[in-house]
Amino acid sequence: MPRHADVLFVTAIALAAVSPASAADRQMISIAPGRLGEAVIALGHQTGASIGISDQSLTALPTPAVHGHLSSEAALKRLLRGTGATLQRIDANSWRVIRRLPKRRPSLAFGPPQPPPAATPPPAEIIVTASKRDLPLPRYPGMVEAIDYGAITSGEAASGTASLLSRVASLSSTHAGPGRNKLFLRAIADSAVAGPTQATTGQYLGDMRLNYAAPDPDLRLYDMQGVEVLEGPQGTLYGAGSLGGIIRMIPNPPNLTRYGGLLSAGFSATQHGDPGGDLSATLNLPIVAERLALRLVGYGVREGGYIDDVQRNRDDVNRTDIYGGRATLRFAPTENWIIDLSGVYQHISGDDAQYADKTAGHLDRASSVAQPYSSDYALANLRVERQWSDLRFISSTGFVRNILSESYDATQPNTPASLFRQHNRVTIFSTENRLVRDLENGLGWILGVSYLESTSTISRSLTSFGMAPVAAQVIPGVPLYGFGMPATTTGVRNRIHEATLFGEASFEPIAGLVATLGGRVTNSRLSGQAIDPISLLSSAEIARAEAAADRNETMFLPSLSLLSDAIPGLTLYARFQQGFRPGGLAVDDQHVLRFSNDRASTLELGIRKGLAGRDPIAISANVAYTDWRDIQADVIDRIGLPATANIGDGRIYTLEGRIAVRPLPGLTLDGSIVYNDSRLSRPTPYVRALAIADQSMTLPNVANLGGRLAIDYRSGISNDISLNLNGSARYVGKSRVGIGPILGRNQGDYFDTAVTASLARGPVQLSLSLSNILDSSGNRFSLGTPFNLRGDYVTPLRPRTLRVGIDFAF
Template sequence: MRRKADLLLVTALVIASAAPAQAADRQAISIAPGRLGEAAITLGRQTGVSIGMSDQSLAGLATGRVDGTLSVDAALKRLLKGTGATARRIDAATWRIERARRRPSTATRPRPVPVAPAPDQPPAEIIVTASKRDTPLPRYAGMVEALDNRAFTSGEAANGTATLLARIASLSSTHAGNGRNKLFIRAIADSGVAGPTQATTGQYLGDMRLNYAAPDPDLKLYDVGRVEVLEGPQGTLYGAGSLGGIIRIMPNAPNLGQFGGQVSAGLSAIQHGDPGGDLSATLNLPIVAEKLALRLVGYGVQEGGYIDDVYRGKDDVNRVRTWGGRAALRFAPDEDWTIDLNGVYQHIDGDDAQYATRSVGRLERASAVSQPYFSDYLLGNVRIERQWDSLRFISSTGLVRNELAESYDATQPDGAPALFRQNNKVNIFSTENRLVRDLDNGLGWILGASYLQSTSEIHRSLTSFGTANVQPEVIPGVPVYGMGLAAAATGVRNEVREATLFGEASFEPVKGLIATVGGRLTNSRLSGEALDPVAALSSADLARAEAQADRNETIFLPSASLLTDAIPDITLYAKFQQGFRPGGLAVDDQRVRRYQNDRISTVELGFRKGVPGRDAIALSANVAYTDWRDIQADVTDRIGLPTTANIGDGRIYTVEGRIVVRPTPALTLDGSFIYNDSRLSQPAQFLRALSYEGQSLSLPNVANLGGRLAFDYRAPLANDLDLHLSGAARYVGKSRLGVGPILGQTQGDYVDTSLTASVTRGPVQYSLSLTNLLDSNGNRFSLGTPFDLRSDYYTPLRPRTVRIGMDFAF
């Protein structure tokens, strides 16, 4: 797979522990097809020389196989043939790869080269960059899913997080709507209701955190070079909120030496629904050759609706529109410095809620009011990298502003139409500075410090559209004005300030055994207050709750792992890791209450054989045990409003495996499964009071069983045509919406399918895709409106959808 330029070393310097060879010495060399960055590392290891690069963009160039008894000079010439790069000898043990100087010519114009690599380029060695130490996959202790740009068509990029859910068996989600969903890895799930608690899955764009006390922003995956998913707690390297794991999205970095771009467009038709479409454009513009470049991405997506509201007589009410873009400016003043300025903006508009009611009819419901929502997301980031041989310094600082406005039907039986609105504004400032030493083959260390400040403000209101002089009460203590006038309900503001020191080191005490130890020390300053409190709340109660929320917490998260690759082509590992989330304030039955922090500990054993995409057969498997204390969960209070509480202690057993087979170079078969056994072993008192005394409850929202089967076929055709076929089927097992009898509705137990075909000729690609081939009506999510938890609501799979698309690269 491709190792992306923005996460490679500015100087891909490889210092071998053996004595360096002379350039003229002939040695046995074997380098697999792949990318120049990984090939240079491999050549350096095999020959003992140091190989540097003048430009990060060179590292992404495709290279062919090099085999034989060769000198370093001859090997480099073979490796660089046709790449537009050349090698210059610095001294007896040091080489530098540079972009070849172009001779000016007015006779012919060079053929445009696409921004992204051609689809038939071979995969390279997988490097786990989310480890923050560029660890080769065979020497990474843990389960990881790595998807490069070969995995995403433009249609899949338009689907955002849904594409990741379709490809990764261990990843699951709620389905309240784009920009409203909570993501879960393995069975580390708290609930399906969106409240003030922090996410259990950390999400990152490069080195920048995407969210904190907010759902998945669902950024579209246009011009993304790579996505990595690390499973299990990642507290040492990523801190609070990475209980289940992390998702790291790495966009393509600006190319300093090459102008190019891409335009894509698609039209889709939904059975039983409205048509949709998507449009995107990418432009890479070198401003100063090899020094300064700008990369721009813009897109717009409309997803057609397919839910009919029979009460209001409206069809296809759940239409969603998304538009946004990214801008990245890269400045490389010399070979040792790289400075990146990144900006992201995305806006999502949902016309109505995504759920239906089974008793009303397939893809139908009866609501008294529309339930629109929107998500507004803005991110800015500065990243600076400095290289000294095998030592790197990385500094990443940025701001996030995320606003999510939701609405729920609050109409009571025989009452006037009413709408409950919740607006969550999250502001994040974060900075991380780390020093990394990458040694040979996964060894090295990292030492860093970070600071994060997150503020979340949740405002709530109730609007009744009745016309009677006296309106029945919907929420205790909240007036009902009628005539479409809004009345404020109690909200909450939480602020977290975290200062952290962290470190991790890997060493090889004996040959073939790698030990890794690490730790993270975090001091959190927490504060909270009620917003727009109702008159029924006394000032004494408010003062008491706010005093409890204003506190300091210091926590240490250790980690350790052992890995051996002493058996050829097989990796065995054992790992211990922890994670946590800080506490805060929540509104419960119109009262302000404090919830405590929770903490998770995981022990896992695993093995890995081969590398997917490189070897004929690649296998991986993992068994994990998780202990989760004082679980924070977003639940509903007795009124139906979202709130947060500690629901007790739990434990989780997880077994998962994957096999990737390449029977021919053109065909790849991929199968994976995950089994979860989760229990709330010690429920909190308020749950035991709900007739569950002495019983063990399942944790919510994650299926006990899941699996995926997929194929990928790529082959050249006649007349300079390339064919790509892919298909997948994913099974999502049964789960429950929440904990307790009120939220005990089942969901899941369905199969989702997809099929894609594309033909590429030169810079043009035509594609045809089909999703939900069987037109399944499976239930993805059982929550409709929290003001009615007893109706048979369900969130159906998007009906059978066909999309035709065209991409043009220049």
């Protein structure tokens, strides 16, 4: 029979508390109505108490609002009224929440009294909410990286996705600039350029999808409760575009009872470059006590430039400005209902590209024109949650508009300066409605339906800045008018409609063995259309391609996992899952072509011993094999235009390991390593023709070897002053930009280092951080302008940068 939970799955620990309050001390406590798991976390943060829950199913119980000057114990008793749970004291400031046992009739037999259960210290809470079933980490069959709110400093929040790259060894990225990068997990990477293909890594803000056929929007990470990274495929729960995995950012929700906020400011100085800075504000406003509240976040970031253009005699040309905000209105009409209305806006403006040319210098290049870019991102989301004991209904509906404008130097020898512009407008409407039942010890099920509509419209133009029309052509069939007059070139529009039914269930056939079965059925309607086709493209060819792209498909994605935790503290698991991306229409310099679906199937085996943050030593390891069929990739055509094609079949072997050691209560040492072996095992004839006989067919943009070492030290200097020191070093091994002799040049093989010190006293925190301590130039990305693929281009790391910051909470 299934065993009862014998470990605590939820523990709230006040990380910032230097000297925890006594259990009898009265403190100002303010907790909004919600679920028991969230309530004990909030109480732990506010009081410094350690509170464990022995039964996972208790975490979903509804709890009332609690506020006032109360002791931790009194607040806990108020939360537990009517829940069927009770308290068990561990020590002066630690409790366990347990299910209340029914009263039994006195036994008529005589015998010695049974001893009470031994008290054990409560472990740290690690709940994988991105599993959509709130699974405890010991019973999640897969690799997951969970970054909690206390680990993301204001300086890292200002860096956006870059801060995640420095923390998650299996996460990699192109480096074209904020708002233009493609993210990759588990070595599932398609190409270096951003075309009409769907992303291989799904990104979410809460339950709302952020991206589809567009790069990483690179939202700043201010006021986040945490970030979870699940390695893929994640096709059963997240559908198309999650081949490599998903990244889920979890924002802090509005507090229904407490006013408060946070102000942060930072100034940064970059060696060899311009200064920068960041400013943010968070404000929580209860409107109707315990019923209605608004939470506002606003920020502005300037990243100083550090690339010099020697041809135009300009210094530090690649300055980037970012500003945006987020607002969430929460309405809780009863203890069982939560309704959130959220909005996000962010604007990124880059003055110029951030690549250099090694022939000009490690931070220099020679360009005929500036290559600015911009990203406008907006999101609106309505989320509704209804709770019945251990049953939950969640509905999330929203709309995304993402407009990315890019430009590339298209100047050719013996022609005037020319600029190629690409404008990608992506819209996404999505709704997901799911019913979840969380049972004891991570068991339960989920059943859901979803619908998605997405349109990607890519328009292109070519502008010559000569003083007269030019006979030579950069793009066949596209004139060079001169005088800064743009000439339109062929673009493409892709639409997709997806209707999906998905489900997953976990059960325990024997004690210590958990089986999980799942599946996803998706019906996709796809269509493609050429925009402003040039005269060289025949109408008959366009019509045939559009007809081929207009189709209706149904796909089934199964999943299966087995997990054993029969040995206390040790988890073994095996998992099989699939993911896919739908096809569409692409344009190269002389053709309009259809590209087909691709599908990735992954089998992985893993082991996990101990939990980071709880045990003195925590170890996890994973080995995975991925079979990737009909790989979609954004490639470069004969003249440098991004186009999309199926390049063949590939296979990927991945080996990962991580160890976290806590030799002292305030000291944590963390190390991780990732090895990837990826090959295009069966290239298409087109790709085979590009490659020379002895060239490796390694898949692009993911290093063969990567690793990270980190240290974190926290100490209380006095009753109201705390110190935090942390440092990290990350190695990124060699990779290739793409397939073939032109895109086959090496990149990577560098170290990235950073150290941060912060001192907190009451509501004020001062911080000092230094990134790229060694002032290494490295090469993060070897693609410059695609119209000159034979240049010796590199994208150096940001030079050594010092940031001074201050945070003030109120």
